[in-house]
Amino acid sequence: MPGIATLRAMSSALKNRVISSTELTQEHLATIAEDKTNSFITVAKDSALEQAKRAEQMREQGSSHPLTGVPLAHKDIFCTKGITTTCGSRMLENFVAPYDAHVVALLNQAGMVTLGKTNMDEFAMGSSNESSHFGPVSNPWNMDKVPGGSSGGSAAAVAAGLVACATGTDTGGSIRQPAALCGITGLKPTYGRISRYGMIAFASSLDQAGPMTCDAEDAALMLSAMAGFDSKDSTSAQRQDAWLADFAEHGIPDLERPLKIGLPQEYYADLSNGSIIEAVQKTLAQQGHELVDVSLPHTQAAIPVYYVIAGAEASTNLSRYDGVRFGHRCENPQSLEDLYKRSRSEGFGDEVKRRILTGTYTLSVGYFDAYYIKAQQIRRLISEDFNNVFANVDVLLTPTSPTPAFSQGQLSDDPIAMYQQDLYTVPTSLAGLPALSMPCGFVDGLPVGAQLIAPAFREDVLLGLAAQYQKHSDWHLQRPNGFRVSKEWAA
Amino acid sequence: MSWEAVIGLEIHVQLATQSKIFSGAATTYGAEPNAQACAVDLGLPGVLPVLNETAVEMAVKFGLAIGAEINLHSIFDRKNYFYPDLPKGYQISQFATPIVGQGEIKLDLADGSQRVIGITRAHLEEDAGKSVHDLFPGQTGIDLNRTGTPLLEVVSEPDLRSASEAAEYFRQMHSLVKYLGICDGNLAEGSMRCDANVSVRPHGQEAFGERTEIKNINSFRFVERAIELEIERQIDVLEAGGTIHRETRLFDADADETRSMRSKELSEDYRYFPDPDLLPLHISSAFVQAVRDSLPELPDARCQRYQEAMGLSAYDAASLSNDLDRAEFFEAVVSVCNNPKLSANWLNGELSAYLNNADLEIAASPVTAGQLGQLIQRIDDETLSSKTAKELFKALWTQADTESNVDALIEQLGLKQMNDDGELSAIVSGVLEANPDQVAELKSGKDKVLGFLVGQVMKATGGKANPKQVNELIRKSL
């Protein structure tokens, strides 16, 4: 399985002409064709091979980037010109995007090869990839279990060794939680770090794109290619972080000094598998870091706040799906109202409808102050909680998810129980902070992830610490069925 | 029962930017359907808005011109409703915090009086597209070219008290936005649209009556007529013992009536909330000052100056100061001839007549300000009489050459007034000799006949004699 090698291994192999882009792409496509996890919605065979050829030309002309010729998959939430972009929904089942998302364009310019679009919860709403119109995704570690969501397809594809990297998006945990459930590394950058232009919107003040890879080094390489100011996105941050540019050339630098790592007590309260995260703490302490108990008092309020804000933003972001200019249209609409109501009711699944109704309710006359304003006030308190602890510590360590992968169908009838899966990831999204999930153990053969949270725009701390942890552990190298990630290309 | 009307106008001004308020698509009128609707305008999945700087400048310019508070911090909100000409299913507007706060304008009424009309607020928002109902059988065609054009919505206080006042307010707003260069004022193209809120109450009652809203009125005449009709209708209903229901009505010019809009739901809840794709708009005092510095002298101040420093009448001053192009043309003429009164006369008289006839704006005048200024100089120094001056003007207009030299043209056309006493005396003597009866009448006190004699001299000189001198010469010779 080609995806078992790291991005850096592939990059090296390509550079040293051990393998050509076309051969590498063909190997990937062949493996994907055998995939049983349903992690792909669309495989873009022809365009992938064209891109591989172009990558070879780039290499001939001497204008290549470390990622030139390296294949990846995009979560089906990113607009890819000429390739169906469904967002996991019947509403966009046949929507061929007329333009590329900014992030997609950046990676295309670097010469990467898009193999296809990965499966996801419909419109990014979910934590199990069970709400996709294109069928659920299976967790490669145990096919009866969910891979997590909403970036379930991307996580499963990487864990199954189909690709070394897939892009994901994280609004309340949708990169981190599936990364944890699938035993891979997932990075949610600071809000504003990566452009949202062309990334189909779920909750505008929360959505962020990010890489899902086997380890921190690969995540850093991807981040350096994906990040940067985009004038088409008003919420795109203008930053000059020297370490970001350095990642591509020099990898992740060693941490300059030991860190103070905060352990927020609210995240450790009802821990079922405390021994796993304690082992992580021990490994980090052995590296000279200081572990400190801290408190984020408003953590409990985060889930309701998230569902008010995300619901409100999503309910209006999804109003454009009306059967008029693109997307699903009902047969023989009898009137304008009929066009809207039937197209939307046919196009959207149940979870999406629930969220739209929630958002409509909380924004409506008479409820706005009690819900929307209240939620934004608590959001500030949550954000201040983080600012307060970061005055004293460099980074936070928490579990990523309350449980390892649960069974398919186990929670799909209980929306509230499903929402609780986001307990540890939602607060960071509300505060816009960067966070990373890295594999740190197994429970009953299922992966468990540890989450690192850093202050705004300090992805260097996350990646530096994760890279160090991964030098002293090998959870991230493990793959289902006894396979192991390889840092060298095996022909 | 004596009734008083209470009217407020909401005017949507299309700002004259090159590109849309939130995208880089062009705003030019008249393109092929949907040729100017880019991905952002169409609300395609994944697109995002970015705010146009010039739209903000224009809003601030307007605010300063009406003496309003400029809100340095304002937010864009989503106004949510479904309609096919609104691609995103929401309009980006400003609800809670408009960029321009309370201001006012002074309305000049026909009877010469002035009323101060309050302006509650003005805010930025995006325009919607257009629907075409009669091109496709059983279908409506949607053209989204207009989507995203920047609008400034100006909301007046309910200070207007009659349909004609409302029309005058609309006219003055139109004049002001053109003057400031923020709108081309082309009503036929929909550059300015207005909604009127109308209610009536018994004279003396403080509380307002229930109001109705008349939507999308696009001409001065229609504003007045629509409001007139609505006031009448409301009075009729109330006097018959009925009640007015808050509703939205459309003005039907052909049927000459207003009627209720079936499709507009009263239960529409717009669910306004801050648009998360846009950050709060913070403009600095330096930004506002820069706009203030770029403001032309405003009509009111200019009008004062024309009266005080140049001695123009209030009427002349007003007519020259409310259009920036006219004002600048006028001042350019004055800078050449130094005669404001005559300059005003010629601008408001001959030049306006010619321009109207040819359907031209003053900026396209074939006669330049410099040429007109020189023409007036030649009237002042009596080279030209008022009659020959008009002939010269006509020639300049026809030549339509900015290089045309006034003096050369006077020579060429032989328009020089005869001012030489010697020459004129001879002709005067000749005329007096030829008309002994009239001379006798004149001597006996019938002044009227002087005109006839002067006329004869003018005829004899082909209109070139200086009438004043002829007058004097005739009197002297009696």
Add this chain to the structure above:
Amino acid sequence: MSEAKPTIDLPHLANLARLNFDSDSSESARADLEKIIAMIDAMQAVNTEGVAPLSHPLEGAQRLRQDLVTETEQRDNFQSTAPATSEGYYLVPRVVD
């Protein structure tokens, strides 16, 4: 602080959101929504007196774009994905004003 069950007018909400529910799905949607609102109501216990709402995690002001035309005509490209068009217009069932 809301003790009474929230009054959810599902037909009204569904209409605002332009969604259809038949009587069965309407009941289950209402039940779900009631549970979600009850979960959300836990928020009311937090003291937020004097706290300003936070609408963006990024502090900062809206960037202003220069007033330039940067888009070119792409009608065919954009309309290639449209359900119903004619002569450049998007078509919907006739709307009566």
